[in-house]
Amino acid sequence: MPKQSAPRELADIAPKLVEVTDEVLFADVWERPGLSPRDRSLVTVSVLAALYRGEQLGYHLGVALDNGLSTEELSEAITHLAFYAGWPNAMTAITRLKQITDARDA
Numbered sequence: 051m052p053k054q055s056a057p058r059e060l061a062d063i064a065p066k067l068v069e070v071t072d073e074v075l076f077a078d079v080w081e082r083p084g085l086s087p088r089d090r091s092l093v094t095v096s097v098l099a100a101l102y103r104g105e106q107l108g109y110h111l112g113v114a115l116d117n118g119l120s121t122e123e124l125s126e127a128i129t130h131l132a133f134y135a136g137w138p139n140a141m142t143a144i145t146r147l148k149q150i151t152d153a154r155d156a
Contacts, residue, residue: 054080054113091117096127099143100135107143111150121151 056071080090091114098107114124124147132140 087117088114088119091119092123092127095119095124095143096131099128099139100131102139102142104142104146108146108150111143111147115150115154121147 054076056068056076058068061068080087085093091110094110095107095114097103098110111124115121125144128140128143128147131143
């Protein structure tokens with residue numbers, strides 16, 4: 051999988067945010083040995099879905115698939131969190147997962 055990075059177009063307006071995203075979040079936190087990238091993706095997708103953070107969710111669903119999670123595993127996680135994070139959050143997340151998997155299958 052390619053190394054994760056903040057969108058380069060944001061560097062013009064928020065260079066420090068891009069820098070700490072790349073150097074702290076992606077180069078340090080995501081690389082720590084305590085969890086695999088697959089497990090980090092599962093946690094990240096779950097939190098983004100639970101907090102209704104749709105703008106970031108699509109990107110991280112793609113990363114999760116690239117990190118070895120299957121569509122079925124992501125679907126099961128989203129179904130599970132519907133009861134803890136709310137039905138609308140889960141429906142939004144599952145709709146986004148379907149869009150991503152459909153696009154990858156095309």
